[in-house]
């Protein structure tokens with residue numbers, strides 16, 4: 001804890017922390033500078049230009065172009081500087097690096113469910129390795145929650161019906177607070193947890209331990225990775241009936257699809273990211289791939305958010321069929 005006199009600062013433990021704090025202190029110093037400067041000027045002018053017998057009426061002062069340009073240009077430059085600086089931090093926070101490891105987060109009243117790609121799952125705890133970028137793909141089963149780790153200086157809404165992402169890279173081992181910071185009902189204030197930052201080797205050991213206590217998302221599924229679970233769901237729901245590689249196929253091929261772009265009926269082109277895949281499972285008619293009939297039924301209500309995340313993870317593991325240059329977005 002750093003006590004600044006006005007604010008209590010949480011410890012900082014991510015690559016963002018320094019940037020965010022520097023910006024915050026700059027804003028704080030700027031505000032202080034103008035607040036004191038303006039107040040001091042007001043007081044000085046009250047004393048200097050107070051009404052006196054010798055000078056009963058105020059002088060008639062004409063405008064000053066120089067002054068007007070100055071007090072327009074300087075605040076404009078300051079405001080644009082604030083915009084550029086904060087926007088660069090914001091953009092950086094919105095764009096996980098390509099080598100980031102992905103972890104799924106599902107919020108629900110009133111807990112955080114965490115799923116690691118290797119199979120281990122946990123509740124109200126998030127174990128992460130030190131010095132590795134971690135991308136969180138997050139959604140909610142019910143209402144809006146917000147994922148907040150003060151020590152990492154990250155905060156992102158967790159919204160039902162869509163995927164939000166955030167990322168961080170931890171710079172210090174230790175245990176840090178995790179809060180829900182969007183009022184989400186009776187036990188909102190108890191929707192808290194811990195982020196545990198471990199050395200990379202210790203994290204690997206922790207993953208390898210598996211789900212020792214039979215709680216959490218993976219309880220009934222032991223330590224199946226989301227991709228393995230997704231494969232089972234893919235078979236169970238008969239997805240292969242349409243998405244198989246062969247003659248007579250009626251659905252688009254999925255191998256190589258994630259990360260590519262897709263041409264839609266109507267001519268739009270969209271990125272086939274996790275959000276698009278999720279939408280295509282739950283609301284397949286929203287954005288139909290060019291050349292295909294809107295035949296796919298919706299899976300909304302038949303699969304949980306964790307199922308959808310597992311299916312997306314599985315689709316990401318599929319490789320494009322041999323011979324195909326990329327995935328095929330047009331009908332066979």
Ligand code: CUA
Nearest residue numbers: 145180182184
């Ligand atoms: Cu969840 Cu507040």
